[in-house]
Amino acid sequence: MSNSKRATVSGGSSRQNILAPLRETQIVGSKPLLPAEILSLILDHVTASDLIHFAQVSKRMKEMVYDDTRWVQRLRLMGCWNEAEARKRAEASWRKRAESHSLPHKEQAERVGIGVNGDRPAAVGSQRPRAGCEMVLDAGWEQASLSANGTIHLGSNQKTDGFRAVPLSPCASTTPSSPSKFQDPLTRLSIFSHVRSIRGHARQEYGKIHGALNVYYIDAIACKDHTTAVVFRIYRDPNHQAQMLANLSRYSTSDISQGWHERQEKLQHLIGAFETAVAHEFEQALQTEDVDGRLRKYGHVLTTLNGGQKGVDLFITNSPVVARKHELGDPMECLRLGHTGSISLDESQSFFAHLATSFNEQIAVMDRVFPASVNAAVIFVRRVGSEVLLEYLSTLFDEAHRASLEAYLEAVSGTYLQSLHMAKALRPSKNTSDEFYEEVDRIVANAFELHIDLYLQEEYSHFKRKSEAEVGEWEKQLSEQDASMQSLYMSNVNRQADKRDFLTSFKKVVMMPVNVLPTFPLSSPFGGKSATAKALVNGENLGSSHTPSELSTRPSTPSMINGARGADRSTTPLPEPPTTELAAKAAIMSSRLEGIRSLFSIEIALNLVHTAKAAIERAAVFYRAQSQFGEDARRQCQHIFVLLLQILGMRHIKAGFDQAVDHLANYDPKEIQNHGHTEVKPLVTFLELVNVGDLIQQMLDVFYEQEMVATRLTDRSDFLDPAVKEKKRFEQMLDERVAAGLNK
Numbered sequence: 001m002s003n004s005k006r007a008t009v010s011g012g013s014s015r016q017n018i019l020a021p022l023r024e025t026q027i028v029g030s031k032p033l034l035p036a037e038i039l040s041l042i043l044d045h046v047t048a049s050d051l052i053h054f055a056q057v058s059k060r061m062k063e064m065v066y067d068d069t070r071w072v073q074r075l076r077l078m079g080c081w082n083e084a085e086a087r088k089r090a091e092a093s094w095r096k097r098a099e100s101h102s103l104p105h106k107e108q109a110e111r112v113g114i115g116v117n118g119d120r121p122a123a124v125g126s127q128r129p130r131a132g133c134e135m136v137l138d139a140g141w142e143q144a145s146l147s148a149n150g151t152i153h154l155g156s157n158q159k160t161d162g163f164r165a166v167p168l169s170p171c172a173s174t175t176p177s178s179p180s181k182f183q184d185p186l187t188r189l190s191i192f193s194h195v196r197s198i199r200g201h202a203r204q205e206y207g208k209i210h211g212a213l214n215v216y217y218i219d220a221i222a223c224k225d226h227t228t229a230v231v232f233r234i235y236r237d238p239n240h241q242a243q244m245l246a247n248l249s250r251y252s253t254s255d256i257s258q259g260w261h262e263r264q265e266k267l268q269h270l271i272g273a274f275e276t277a278v279a280h281e282f283e284q285a286l287q288t289e290d291v292d293g294r295l296r297k298y299g300h301v302l303t304t305l306n307g308g309q310k311g312v313d314l315f316i317t318n319s320p321v322v323a324r325k326h327e328l329g330d331p332m333e334c335l336r337l338g339h340t341g342s343i344s345l346d347e348s349q350s351f352f353a354h355l356a357t358s359f360n361e362q363i364a365v366m367d368r369v370f371p372a373s374v375n376a377a378v379i380f381v382r383r384v385g386s387e388v389l390l391e392y393l394s395t396l397f398d399e400a401h402r403a404s405l406e407a408y409l410e411a412v413s414g415t416y417l418q419s420l421h422m423a424k425a426l427r428p429s430k431n432t433s434d435e436f437y438e439e440v441d442r443i444v445a446n447a448f449e450l451h452i453d454l455y456l457q458e459e460y461s462h463f464k465r466k467s468e469a470e471v472g473e474w475e476k477q478l479s480e481q482d483a484s485m486q487s488l489y490m491s492n493v494n495r496q497a498d499k500r501d502f503l504t505s506f507k508k509v510v511m512m513p514v515n516v517l518p519t520f521p522l523s524s525p526f527g528g529k530s531a532t533a534k535a536l537v538n539g540e541n542l543g544s545s546h547t548p549s550e551l552s553t554r555p556s557t558p559s560m561i562n563g564a565r566g567a568d569r570s571t572t573p574l575p576e577p578p579t580t581e582l583a584a585k586a587a588i589m590s591s592r593l594e595g596i597r598s599l600f601s602i603e604i605a606l607n608l609v610h611t612a613k614a615a616i617e618r619a620a621v622f623y624r625a626q627s628q629f630g631e632d633a634r635r636q637c638q639h640i641f642v643l644l645l646q647i648l649g650m651r652h653i654k655a656g657f658d659q660a661v662d663h664l665a666n667y668d669p670k671e672i673q674n675h676g677h678t679e680v681k682p683l684v685t686f687l688e689l690v691n692v693g694d695l696i697q698q699m700l701d702v703f704y705e706q707e708m709v710a711t712r713l714t715d716r717s718d719f720l721d722p723a724v725k726e727k728k729r730f731e732q733m734l735d736e737r738v739a740a741g742l743n744k
Contacts, residue, residue, distance in 0.1 A: 039064060047257045048074070048210050071202035074254040075195070078209070086197040185234055188212040189243045192250065206254075213251045220248055221266040226273045238278065238298070242305040245271050249306075271305070278302055279310050286318050291368055299369040308374045315366060315376075316383045321358045325388045328354045331396035334411070335403055343400055343407040345414045351392060352422040359384060360427045367430050377429035378439050385443030389419070393447050405462050412448070412455045413618035419444045420625055445627050452629045456619060456636040463615045463640055467608050467647045474604050474652070599656030599689060605648055605696045609703050612644040616707055623713065637713045642726040645700070649730045653693055657737035660689055686741050693734055700730070 034042075043064060046054060055065035075081035191212040195205050219230045226232070231248070235241045249271060252264050278301050285294035302311035316322055329351030337344040359380070366376045393415060401408040423444055428436035619640070622633035704727060708714045714723040 036064070043070065044256065045258050047255075048206070049214070050257075066203060068200055068202045071206045074206050074256075075197075075202055077254045077256070078192075078250050079253075080192060080195045080197075080205070080209070081202070082197040086199050089197070090199050186240075188216075189240060189247065191247065209251060209254075213247055216244060217248050217251055217255075217267070220270050221263045223270075226270045229270060238301045239304055241274065242278070242301045245274060246305055275302070275305055275310055278305070279314060282311055283314055283318070286315065291365060296369050300371055303371050303374050308370055308376075309379075312366075312370065312374065312376050312379050315362075315369065316380055319362045319380075321355070321362055321384055322387055325391075328358065328388070329392070331392055332399060334396060335399055335407065342404070343411050343414075345410070345418070348396065348411075348415050349418055352418045353425075355384070355388065356422045356425040360425075363427055363429055372431040375429070375432060375435070377432045377436050381426065381436070381440055381443060385447060389443065390447045393419075394450070397451050405458060409455070409459055409462060409615075409618060412451055413621050416444075416448055416621055416625070419447070441627075445629070448622075448627075449629065452622065452632065456632060459615050459619050460636060460639055460643070463611060464643055464647075466611055467644070468651075470604060470607055470611075471647055471651050474601060475655070478599070599659050600652050600692065600696075602692060602695060602699075604652060605699060608644060608648050609699060612640055613703065613707055615640050616713070620711055620713060624711070634713055637708070638721070638723045641704070641708055641714075641723050645726045645730045648696070648700075649733055653696065654733055654737060656689070657693070657741060660686055661737070661741050690738050690741070693738070697731065697734055700727075 039061075043051060043054065051065050051070075055062040072081055191209055195208060198205065216231050223229045231244050232241060235244055248267060252260075252267050255263060278298050281294065282298040282302065285298060288294075299308065299311045299315075302308045321328075329347060331348070331351075333347040334343050334345065337347060363377055363380065366380065370376050396411055396415065397408065400411040423437075423440045426436075426440060616637045619633045619637050623630040623637070627633075704723075708723055709716055714721050716724060718724060
């Protein structure tokens with residue numbers, strides 16, 4: 001926009017020239033010195049009081065300052081703006097304005113009717129808005145409505161917007177000379193409850209807060225000693241002081257002008273000094289156990305100030321659950337009272353019971369001390385979980401792992417069940433919802449999360465080592481028994497050879513010349529074998545006599561395998577040992593055929609199943625509790641079942657069937673009959689082995705249904721499930737081995 005200014009005309013000659021004034025005209029341009037964006041950025045760093053002064057510079061500056069979004073931003077910073085409420089008010093305003101527009105036209109239409117060409121008649125009264133001028137939000141209607149209700153009163157001077165009631169210059173005195181400037185102090189304490197979210201009136205709503213709190217805010221950051229602050233001289237009740245300081249802290253968040261960080265630090269220093277003094281009184285009340293008196297009073301003061309976090313922390317720190325946590329139980333007692341290499345969970349159960357009882361007692365006291373708005377139970381259970389529960393369990397698990405692996409496995413699984421029972425026994429505070437129980441479950445899960453991976457790995461490794469050792473011991477005993485049987489049968493063949501060698505030597509000695517006899521040494525090697533020679537000649541049983549062949553080291557024939565486990569083996573007394581190598585081999589073949597029925601053991605299978613059952617039940621505890629690591633526990637249970645089938649099937653049953661098939665392949669009934677041995681019916685013996693295998697399979701089927709399917713650790717309809725696939729593979733192997741044996 002530009003203005004033309006006429007220059008002063010002097011001289012007579014110029015008057016005669018009509019173009020002279022035009023030549024003397026000067027074009028003076030008036031342009032804004034700064035763009036609107038820069039001005040808006042500057043306004044963002046100006047205090048609220050200075051913004052009102054800035055708005056008086058020009059109409060354009062007033063429009064920029066009074067922009068509603070600028071004041072909505074400040075209300076948002078204090079948490080006073082509710083967009084849903086503002087939208088609801090705007091929609092209500094639009095509906096009422098639409099009704100106000102439609103009502104006059106309806107009355108006019110009823111009175112004079114519609115024109116011939118469809119034109120509506122002119123609106124009656126200049127105060128009525130035109131039909132084509134509908135707006136989404138009519139701020140003027142909202143203002144008129146509020147003014148009519150006596151809510152706000154706006155005038156040309158706008159004295160009620162909150163910015164005129166306080167000094168506008170930072171240089172002005174901010175400390176009132178008398179309490180008269182602080183009219184109705186109690187209303188100022190609840191100023192935030194009077195603020196509403198109204199589009200188009202954000203400046204007026206912010207002005208309410210500014211007019212009530214700005215003087216206290218300026219004084220709080222200007223005073224050098226907190227004892228001289230106006231807030232402490234106007235308000236004498238600690239609750240009122242805490243409420244005003246909380247209001248000032250909230251109001252300071254809308255201070256975005258230059259130097260806001262330093263001002264907030266000064267205010268927080270003042271609030272911190274007040275909080276320290278109240279906390280000291282609260283701690284003294286804790287020591288005197290004045291629950292319903294000073295403890296309750298100062299607990300409410302701390303809650304009003306900043307939510308009561310300081311008071312809750314002091315209460316928890318001095319509570320018996322945290323301060324005297326060692327009296328609840330010693331984790332080392334679980335190992336000392338148990339047998340060697342085992343653990344006693346009675347002591348841990350006592351610890352959890354005492355912890356739940358003490359916790360519930362302290363929660364009852366906290367309900368009396370703190371108001372319902374403080375979620376003290378959740379804060380308390382978090383501290384108990386991190387400082388009491390986690391410390392106890394970590395110590396117990398570490399010591400149990402060093403003592404023995406079985407004690408560690410029992411400790412992790414057993415204490416997890418006990419922790420779940422304790423969680424159900426905890427009582428929340430009177431105002432706590434389901435959040436408390438969710439927090440308790442999370443704390444218990446976090447306490448075991450550090451150990452769950454190691455536990456599942458150790459559970460699998462322990463079952464694997466124990467099962468392989470069980471089957472390996474059986475194989476070792478079976479191999480030693482077979483070797484002893486072969487040694488027994490072949491030993492008589494060696495004795496017959498020694499006998500023939502002895503007779504040959506004796507014959508040579510008899511046929512020697514007589515003069516050679518005196519030179520025969522008295523210490524002849526045959527001199528000490530007279531009893532053996534006599535027994536061999538007479539055909540007597542050798543009994544306990546020793547021949548040179550017997551002096552060779554060989555293991556004795558075991559009568560049992562692993563003690564009582566020998567019940568599976570045949571205890572038929574062995575016949576008289578054969579005297580020829582061929583007869584000995586026939587006897588060995590016959591003995592092996594008789595021993596087919598005991599190439600694998602039901603007792604071994606039963607022991608493995610019991611070991612797997614114990615491991616799966618311990619690990620399934622974490623799955624049944626639906627914890628965050630339940631899926632890992634379920635997969636580990638499946639792996640244990642798969643390992644059971646692999647060890648029992650491939651190493652034990654399949655190896656036994658392979659030996660049986662090999663014995664059947666080498667069976668020659670004619671050779672056995674020619675040497676006087678009782679004929680063995682190999683098919684009958686093999687069917688006895690098949691019956692044993694079938695019984696083991698049935699036992700595994702029952703175990704699969706009860707421990708895996710019924711507990712939902714596996715899904716039998718899922719053909720990709722590793723447990724289902726391994727079970728089918730085991731059954732297929734059993735069928736193939738039986739068919740291979742019957743084909744022989």
